[in-house]
Amino acid sequence: MDNKTPVIVLSGFLGSGKTTLLIKLLLEARRGALKPGILMNELGRQDVDGLILNEETGFSIEKLLDGCVCCSKKEDLARSLLTLLYTRPDLLLIELTGVANPVEIASLLSQPPFAERLTVKHSITVMDAEHALDYSSLFASDKQLVRTLRQQVEAADLVLVNKTDLASQTQVSKVLNLVHRYNPKTAVQTTQKAEIDVRKLLEGIPSTQQLQLENKPPYSAQRELRHSSHGTQHLHVIQQHPQQELQQKPQHVHDYQHEHQAAGSEAAHASFSAVQTFTLPCSAERSFSREELEHFLAGLSGQIVRAKGYVKLEGEGTTLIQYAGGRFSYEASRYPGSGYIVIIGLHVHPDESAEQWERLIRQDRIRS
Numbered sequence: 001m002d003n004k005t006p007v008i009v010l011s012g013f014l015g016s017g018k019t020t021l022l023i024k025l026l027l028e029a030r031r032g033a034l035k036p037g038i039l040m041n042e043l044g045r046q047d048v049d050g051l052i053l054n055e056e057t058g059f060s061i062e063k064l065l066d067g068c069v070c071c072s073k074k075e076d077l078a079r080s081l082l083t084l085l086y087t088r089p090d091l092l093l094i095e096l097t098g099v100a101n102p103v104e105i106a107s108l109l110s111q112p113p114f115a116e117r118l119t120v121k122h123s124i125t126v127m128d129a130e131h132a133l134d135y136s137s138l139f140a141s142d143k144q145l146v147r148t149l150r151q152q153v154e155a156a157d158l159v160l161v162n163k164t165d166l167a168s169q170t171q172v173s174k175v176l177n178l179v180h181r182y183n184p185k186t187a188v189q190t191t192q193k194a195e196i197d198v199r200k201l202l203e204g205i206p207s208t209q210q211l212q213l214e215n216k217p218p219y220s221a222q223r224e225l226r227h228s229s230h231g232t233q234h235l236h237v238i239q240q241h242p243q244q245e246l247q248q249k250p251q252h253v254h255d256y257q258h259e260h261q262a263a264g265s266e267a268a269h270a271s272f273s274a275v276q277t278f279t280l281p282c283s284a285e286r287s288f289s290r291e292e293l294e295h296f297l298a299g300l301s302g303q304i305v306r307a308k309g310y311v312k313l314e315g316e317g318t319t320l321i322q323y324a325g326g327r328f329s330y331e332a333s334r335y336p337g338s339g340y341i342v343i344i345g346l347h348v349h350p351d352e353s354a355e356q357w358e359r360l361i362r363q364d365r366i367r368s
């Protein structure tokens, strides 16, 4: 049996349903006694999805915040993958940002030091059935982003056309046609809340726990056996701390960055250009009404694509607020800290938005 760690890569535009799918995969992994290594990348400086995931599944994760792993954070991605491999997971789950290009990630994984340790089991792209068709015109000013969204479909072996509860039959059929046009070979499934038979996606992944129970050699010993027939490098590397390994192999990671720039500017390889992210903080005491928040977000300049964070709502307590595909949703949360909202959009004005936010918060002080 192949001893490489299987990887499932999740991509798809902002708010399409990647985290929703990841939660289902993790719950299934738990049922199957699989030990997952989880890596989440978010554009914002503040973590939201990681906290949701932890609240829903209890798993802790490796988070890469404040940038996209397929461009500015590639070196961090390499380091995080090594950190996760060091924990000897049964599988790796990687959720990319909504504007990441999975082709770049596949390329990183197919090179040393990962090629010999990881195998991509699935590359899944989640699409928003209601909005996917509008993206080309909506983001016409950001050619890289339009190309990235297309490559998200082209790179997938499974596409979920999600949020069908919010889309018409015609919209769903058109999205399915688009998927077939860009990637005739991929499997496609229409879903609501990313509801699919996740057992199939994890099929064939052995649990270390089960292997031990069956009295087979533990993972480390398997590595050793393999190592003895294939030379020394593999085992030597896996037993090192990731920091050490990166110190010994910095060239590879830097080469990656180099290729980026050498090929003629970041823009030539970047997966997006006009998308910006900023965070609006608020104290734990300040509470908002839903109307107040929705009105505030609607009044921001630029094109707000995604917003998420934790705020205190009047009469409801701490709440996870999500804005995706032009819709708001709210969910009670146990998040204990000060509130914040991460905003992602095109042609946005972070400073001006922060001033507006401050004014809104001050209004409350005047009221109370």
Ligand SMILES: Nc1nc2c(ncn2[C@@H]2O[C@H](COP(=O)(O)OP(=O)(O)OP(=O)(O)O)[C@@H](O)[C@H]2O)c(=O)[nH]1
Binding pocket: 012, 013, 014, 015, 016, 017, 018, 019, 020, 021, 049, 097, 098, 162, 163, 164, 165, 166, 191, 192, 193, 194, 306, 322, 324, 329
């Ligand atoms: N109505 C409806 N809502 C959905 C569906 N799938 C996900 N959502 C909601 O859409 C919002 C965004 O879902 P996520 O799973 O966080 O999307 P994401 O792709 O991880 O978002 P980013 O990581 O921010 O890009 C959440 O409020 C979900 O509950 C669906 O099929 N139907």
